[in-house]
Amino acid sequence: MTSAALEILGLGLGILGWVGVILACGLPMWQVSAFIDVNIVVAQTIWEGLWMNCVVQSTGQMQCKVYDSILALKPEVQAGRALTVIVALLGLVALMVTVVGAQCTNCIRPGKMKSRIVIAGGAIYILCGVLVLVPLCWFANIVISDFYDPTVPPSQKREMGAALYIGWAATALLLFGGCLICCCSCSQRDETSFPVKYSAPRRPTSNGEYDKKNYV
Numbered sequence: 486m487t488s489a490a491l492e493i494l495g496l497g498l499g500i501l502g503w504v505g506v507i508l509a510c511g512l513p514m515w516q517v518s519a520f521i522d523v524n525i526v527v528a529q530t531i532w533e534g535l536w537m538n539c540v541v542q543s544t545g546q547m548q549c550k551v552y553d554s555i556l557a558l559k560p561e562v563q564a565g566r567a568l569t570v571i572v573a574l575l576g577l578v579a580l581m582v583t584v585v586g587a588q589c590t591n592c593i594r595p596g597k598m599k600s601r602i603v604i605a606g607g608a609i610y611i612l613c614g615v616l617v618l619v620p621l622c623w624f625a626n627i628v629i630s631d632f633y634d635p636t637v638p639p640s641q642k643r644e645m646g647a648a649l650y651i652g653w654a655a656t657a658l659l660l661f662g663g664c665l666i667c668c669c670s671c672s673q674r675d676e677t678s679f680p681v682k683y684s685a686p687r688r689p690t691s692n693g694e695y696d697k698k699n700y701v
Contacts, residue, residue, distance in 0.1 A: 505655025
């Protein structure tokens with residue numbers, strides 16, 4: 486019962502991480518304008534994401550524009566698009582695989598195959614966490630490098646947006662949930678791997694005494 490509860494907990498964390506990746510993928514706040522000048526009044530804020538960039542005016546109005554050309558995008562944006570979409574699809578596959586092999590479902594009979602299916606689902610969640618970590622760290626490295634580069638004009642300097650932090654939180658949930666699913670399934674597999682042996686009941690002989698071979 487404890488392993489089943491932990492397995493459900495790991496599945497819930499994986500689902501939350503998967504939803505977080507989808508949210509981070511759609512948000513246009515991967516890079517935001519950096520305010521580094523002193524005593525300056527900024528009339529607009531620039532947001533840059535994987536699919537569009539937005540300009541937020543000081544009055545609260547926001548205008549967004551989808552990128553026109555895919556081939557003209559920067560390499561990190563193209564890689565971020567591809568990996569986040571792949572993670573979104575893999576997260577759905579991991580959800581279905583884990584539900585099929587979970588202890589709380591009866592899709593497959595209990596046994597080694599059921600445990601292996603759950604382990605496969607947890608491994609896919611871990612793979613999702615590793616894949617989505619690549620564009621997040623790539624963007625963060627570019628933002629930090631440009632911010633401290635004196636040759637980059639102040640107007641082109643950017644800071645890490647909210648989407649990166651959401652993505653890192655989603656990565657942690659995916660990794661922790663996948664590891665929890667795998668560990669619970671492995672422990673359950675070890676518990677059920679020991680064979681159960683039954684001994685025949687002792688039967689009395691014709692003279693009313695028990696056979697001596699029962700005591701050997």
